[in-house]
Amino acid sequence: MEERKRERIARRQVDKFAERRDQLAAAALQTLAELGFVNTSLRDIAQHSEFSHGVLHYYFADKSELITYCVRQYKAECVTRYDAIVATATAADELRAGFGAAMAGTLRDDVTMHRLWYDLRNQSLFEEKFRTDVAEIDHSLQLMIWRIVTRYAELSGRDLAVTPAFAYALLDGVFQHALLRHLSGDPAATHDLDEQVRQVLPTLLG
């Protein structure tokens, strides 16, 4: 019974610990998205939370661990973004329209988060530390795109003429350039993204 009690307590403590970690990581993510990876100090992050800067070292060993934890948390947010569309669409054109609209929507609503993702992916090319996690997220995104694309081919009754990596590269390129335009203040960026995404899909079929 004492054992079980201790466990329960330990569990509760772990949960509280994990909860606060998540809370701080959320504040960190918001700060990173706002300022960019390199312009964000631990003090900046703390100011976006209700705590002081020292607490970050109580919950995270160092800055790298915090960032890594953030990145992993971010991942969970995005990889299921389009799954509802895949699940509900009953025709190829419906899927195509839904995907284009969803991409344009997230470009409009989650600008800074997408900007942060590209920032982190680039930093991983210079800092070995994050390369593994970034590669893992990148792979998840590729799979997410692949689920869309294969379902689209299925609904079209056609075969695919591309690899997952190729399909992802094309759509990611289109999205990234739309993000660049959107952040430069181009009001047509979201609309054009929708159009371009719908244009890409058919070219992937055999």
Add this chain to the structure above:
Amino acid sequence: MEERKRERIARRQVDKFAERRDQLAAAALQTLAELGFVNTSLRDIAQHSEFSHGVLHYYFADKSELITYCVRQYKAECVTRYDAIVATATAADELRAGFGAAMAGTLRDDVTMHRLWYDLRNQSLFEEKFRTDVAEIDHSLQLMIWRIVTRYAELSGRDLAVTPAFAYALLDGVFQHALLRHLSGDPAATHDLDEQVRQVLPTLLG
């Protein structure tokens, strides 16, 4: 006569001044490509030259001006990269093969410079300072791609079904993902890039 002499001297001084600026900018570019934008200090740059760190403030007002100057110098290097291929190719397939090979070649040979370009383009999304210059280079690259694409359509005797921005987004996406793979140690990255570039071009035709 004195006037002319002074002019000649002034000219020589200006030339020497500009020469040293170029020399320092070259050292800076090399350092930036090696370490990445944010990991490069003025002292790092100076160590890649034969001078001390103070001299950079003699030739450049501040760090921003140095970086901007570097970026502009970098631009001149890349925008004419594929023009020889456009000029010499006499058949669509020859152009297609030459373009794919050239892309794969520069991925192999100029890895760090490409990595730097993507780094700078991303930084410009967080720092207003470089946005104009980056946008200008990006536009030049789009034009460079567009020269390839239009020539390819011309040699194919077909019309184009895409905008310059769309064609650039697709090919840039493919190239960037090849760069990611190449830097992660994937030995097939260059070969696949060649293949994928050749695969993209026909989809751009009507």
Add this chain to the structure above:
DNA sequence: CCCGCTTCTTGACAATTGTCAAGTATTTGC
């Protein structure tokens, strides 16, 4: 040879940063 102009070096500055130790406050178990 010397004066003046340029080029470059040296050293210092203030600000920022990650890190961490010491101490305070809060919660928890009994």
Add this chain to the structure above:
DNA sequence: GCAAATACTTGACAATTGTCAAGAAGCGGG
């Protein structure tokens, strides 16, 4: 309610950075 564990704050540290001033070194003209 009290002692101990947990949670958090504060302030300091060493290192790094962009910037700049003071002056040394090199050089060209008279």
